[in-house]
Amino acid sequence: xxxxxxxxxxxxxxxxxxxxxxxxxxxxxxxxxxxxxxxxxxxxxxxxxxxxxxxxxxxxxxxxxxxxxxxxxxxxxxxxxxxxxxxxxxxxxxxxxxxxxxxxxxxxxxxxxxxxxxxxxxxxxxxxxxxxxxxxxxxxxxxxxxxxxxxxxxxxxxxxxxxxxxxxxxxxxxxxxxxxxxxxxxxxxxxxxxxxxxxxxxxxxxxxxxxxxxxxxxxxxxxxxxxxxxxxxxxxxxxxxxxxxxxxxxxxxxxxxxxxxxxxxxxxxxxxxxxxxxxxxxxxxxxxxxxxxxxxxxxxxxxxxxxxxxxxxxxxxxxxxxxxxxxxxxxxxxxxxxxxxx
Amino acid sequence: xxxxxxxxxxxxxxxxxxxxxxxxxxxxxxxxxxxxxxxxxxxxxxxxxxxxxxxxxxxxxxxxxxxxxxxxxxxxxxxxxxxxxxxxxxxxxxxxxxxxxxxxxxxxxxxxxxxxxxxxxxxxxxxxxxxxxxxxxxxxxxxxxxxxxxxxxxxxxxxxxxxxxxxxxxxxxxxxxxxxxxxxxxxxxxxxxxxxxxxxxxxxxxxxxxxxxxxxxxxxxxxxxxxxxxxxxxxxxxxxxxxxxxxxxxxxxxxxxxxxxxxxxxxxxxxxxxxxxxxxxxxxxxxxxxxxxxxxxxxxxxxxxxxxxxxxxxxxxxxxxxxxxxxxxxxxxxxxxxxxxx
Numbered sequence: 001x002x003x004x005x006x007x008x009x010x011x012x013x014x015x016x017x018x019x020x021x022x023x024x025x026x027x028x029x030x031x032x033x034x035x036x037x038x039x040x041x042x043x044x045x046x047x048x049x050x051x052x053x054x055x056x057x058x059x060x061x062x063x064x065x066x067x068x069x070x071x072x073x074x075x076x077x078x079x080x081x082x083x084x085x086x087x088x089x090x091x092x093x094x095x096x097x098x099x100x101x102x103x104x105x106x107x108x109x110x111x112x113x114x115x116x117x118x119x120x121x122x123x124x125x126x127x128x129x130x131x132x133x134x135x136x137x138x139x140x141x142x143x144x145x146x147x148x149x150x151x152x153x154x155x156x157x158x159x160x161x162x163x164x165x166x167x168x169x170x171x172x173x174x175x176x177x178x179x180x181x182x183x184x185x186x187x188x189x190x191x192x193x194x195x196x197x198x199x200x201x202x203x204x205x206x207x208x209x210x211x212x213x214x215x216x217x218x219x220x221x222x223x224x225x226x227x228x229x230x231x232x233x234x235x236x237x238x239x240x241x242x243x244x245x246x247x248x249x250x251x252x253x254x255x256x257x258x259x260x261x262x263x264x265x266x267x268x269x270x271x272x273x274x275x276x277x278x279x280x281x282x283x284x285x286x287x288x289x290x291x292x293x294x295x296x297x298x299x300x301x302x303x304x305x306x307x308x309x310x311x312x313x314x315x316x317x318x319x320x321x322x323x324x325x326x327x328x329x330x331x332x333x334x335x336x337x338x339x340x341x342x
Numbered sequence: 343x344x345x346x347x348x349x350x351x352x353x354x355x356x357x358x359x360x361x362x363x364x365x366x367x368x369x370x371x372x373x374x375x376x377x378x379x380x381x382x383x384x385x386x387x388x389x390x391x392x393x394x395x396x397x398x399x400x401x402x403x404x405x406x407x408x409x410x411x412x413x414x415x416x417x418x419x420x421x422x423x424x425x426x427x428x429x430x431x432x433x434x435x436x437x438x439x440x441x442x443x444x445x446x447x448x449x450x451x452x453x454x455x456x457x458x459x460x461x462x463x464x465x466x467x468x469x470x471x472x473x474x475x476x477x478x479x480x481x482x483x484x485x486x487x488x489x490x491x492x493x494x495x496x497x498x499x500x501x502x503x504x505x506x507x508x509x510x511x512x513x514x515x516x517x518x519x520x521x522x523x524x525x526x527x528x529x530x531x532x533x534x535x536x537x538x539x540x541x542x543x544x545x546x547x548x549x550x551x552x553x554x555x556x557x558x559x560x561x562x563x564x565x566x567x568x569x570x571x572x573x574x575x576x577x578x579x580x581x582x583x584x585x586x587x588x589x590x591x592x593x594x595x596x597x598x599x600x601x602x603x604x605x606x607x608x609x610x611x612x613x614x615x616x617x618x619x620x621x622x623x624x625x626x627x628x629x630x631x632x633x634x635x636x637x638x639x640x641x642x643x644x645x646x647x648x649x650x651x652x653x654x655x656x657x658x659x660x661x662x663x664x665x666x667x668x669x670x671x672x673x674x675x676x677x678x679x680x681x682x683x684x
């Protein structure tokens with residue numbers, strides 16, 4: 001299996017408002033180290049660097065003004081005399097506020113985000129570019145070879161909306177991969193999101209389209225981040241009506257209940273006629289994840305890999321969440337090992 | 343002039359995300375101390391304690407589920423094992439998210455707020471109740487006597503929406519005062535908001551009504567908090583169409599430009615036939631305010647008082663912002679001195 005990875009993430013550090021404390025984010029460089037180390041031990045590979053960042057591709061899933069904002073925010077923050085090591089919003093266009101794009105950086109930070117759980121620092125945009133490029137490179141490989149590939153993305157991407165960052169995500173890597181697969185000829189691509197959290201960004205990006213369909217198994221937004229998207233009745237709109245499937249589950253969900261939903265998702269994807277698959281691979285469904293509340297064990301990740309292989313579609317796996325850092329790499333390897341056997 | 347004040351605010355301390363740092367809020371107990379001391383020196387008074395908090399009254403301007411949330415949030419935060427001295431949100435229903443009320447406290451903190459510039463601590467709800475009660479008591483006095491009264495509210499209120507806190511505000515004290523004036527017989531009440539920031543909460547509460555009309559002179563939301571409300575084209579809706587007047591001004595606005603807008607506001611209020619007046623009195627338009635960018639001087643506040651008196655309406659003055667703490671009390675006294683001459 002081709003592995004695409006990059007060290008560009010190493011200079012991306014997040015501040016995170018967590019429990020009314022400002023902490024170094026759960027989403028840190030050690031996560032990627034854990035995965036890289038486990039891949040090496042498992043002998044998975046070969047590993048390649050990503051092709052250059054393709055802004056035109058990214059602007060097919062994100063608005064150009066948002067991409068401009070991401071690329072300029074850090075320099076504007078420094079120019080504004082701010083001392084903190086990362087730019088954060090403090091006000092948002094919440095319920096009944098208006099969607100007019102403001103001019104001031106502090107205002108735009110709120111306009112272009114939905115959470116205070118991440119920030120934009122000196123290394124954020126370079127890391128986000130490299131992360132998107134990894135997903136893109138993996139997608140090209142799959143389109144060309146039919147063989148699976150794993151993009152070891154960091155930062156993750158599935159919370160990134162068309163024009164909003166949040167949930168540790170800036171550019172939606174899975175969406176970038178799917179868009180590339182469409183460009184290279186797939187008539188329909190399915191994105192399967194198995195991260196503990198709803199892939200609100202991916203849903204947002206493809207909500208009105210039927211060439212990229214989206215299915216997410218995740219913790220119920222009534223009790224879990226991102227809270228305000230991910231409900232069962234969100235099924236797509238316009239040409240995309242019926243192309244979005246949300247399968248929310250309660251806190252404490254065990255493997256039996258989780259795999260029932262994976263089977264539903266698999267049937268739905270099969271029935272859709274999708275020709276290629278992108279997996280938003282979060283392993284924060286793990287029983288020992290420090291910020292999540294599902295109860296999957298190490299061996300369940302092996303089974304996830306097997307069932308994805310059973311879908312029998314050319315597959316791009318894109319790294320998303322997982323915060324039990326020490327065991328993160330091993331859990332990822334378990335999923336990928338299902339593919340190594342093919 | 344009757345002064346209504348209370349020490350209940352003393353146990354209300356805010357955490358504030360400011361420049362990506364978590365600080366003790368600019369809106370602290372020392373603000374009220376500054377005002378109380380200056381009132382004493384100026385011999386303004388008499389000073390009275392507020393009547394008891396009237397929840398039924400407050401529920402005519404805020405949704406009952408929001409009032410429940412405010413009253414229970416701190417106990418739920420502690421029960422959830424949180425260690426921080428105040429509850430803060432970290433995710434919001436931003437653009438294209440849904441307005442479904444979630445169940446988890448962390449989610450509800452975001453649902454019921456729009457900013458990370460304030461928090462809910464042990465003393466917040468008692469202080470917010472006392473603050474609303476001060477505005478109510480001042481309003482009753484004005485309704486009964488026709489004489490002016492000043493509610494030395496803390497926390498302030500004008501950013502508090504029907505069901506969202508933010509901008510240091512929880513219960514909308516000015517709205518509570520206006521609602522009481524209506525109840526006690528005024529056919530129409532005008533709220534004049536001279537705080538540096540747009541009174542988004544007051545606008546939200548009365549946007550569809552014509553018995554309480556709202557006019558705000560404030561920094562342009564394109565560059566200043568609350569960023570996503572306060573534009574010129576927000577004029578009210580339904581029966582309230584034409585009952586909302588926003589007069590945004592750029593950073594750096596001086597007294598000449600500011601008073602031109604106050605004259606516009608005064609003409610509009612006169613023409614409305616309002617029988618009584620509530621003033622949302624922020625003095626963060628002061629040239630030395632540390633977080634604001636208008637250029638009014640000490641003597642300009644005397645002039646503000648005079649022009650409000652010239653409106654010749656029974657007037658409730660409700661304290662809002664002002665963060666040049668040392669000079670805050672003196673600036674407030676300047677405004678009130680215009681009334682003392684009457």
